[in-house]
Amino acid sequence: DTAVSQTPKYLVTQMGNDKSIKCEQNLGHDTMYWYKQDSKKFLKIMFSYNNKELIINETVPNRFSPKSPDKAHLNLHINSLELGDSAVYFCASSQILQERLFFGSGTQLSVL
């Protein structure tokens, strides 16, 4: 069974569109995250949720909106996509905040 699963794996879309990435974890973890990895492999935290509550919200455009319907899910919705949003987006989870993260396999977003 996949511990942290995110869909879709690839997302190709036009500028200006709205898209969502879904994430689910079956590890029973309390904390979930969204990270963005750019083309140089630099990994940056975007959001962190603990028990469905937002606890970290880095300097991310408000076009990005996370939604956590329950502890096991953290979805990422992106409005008005821009070329610079092209990257790989990783969902992750952990039992203790910021320790021993389990990552999903990533969603490669390409904005044309």
Add this chain to the structure above:
Amino acid sequence: SQQGEEDPQALSIQEGENATMNCSYKTSINNLQWYRQNSGRGLVHLILIRSNEREKHSGRLRVTLDTSKKSSSLLITASRAADTASYFCAEGDGANSKLTFGKGITLSVRP
């Protein structure tokens, strides 16, 4: 935000050799973690060392931490082709509950 620096940026070794990767960090850490990323995959947690620890082992992995120099090293002994991946250190600063990743080291292990 602060970000660790790994050294070297790329490392190529022969199978069976040891690989040493270094990481320097800038904040006062609560812990330092190492992750591996295979091409096209998510990161996998390898080992966590706390600020009051100096050395930790896990299988063929050995991690050291020198808080006076704000540096950590990851040693992979008897490397295998399957160890080919990117390795990231991540500093957990505790106070702000942030985990900040370094830029990564690309390790290539030649069969």
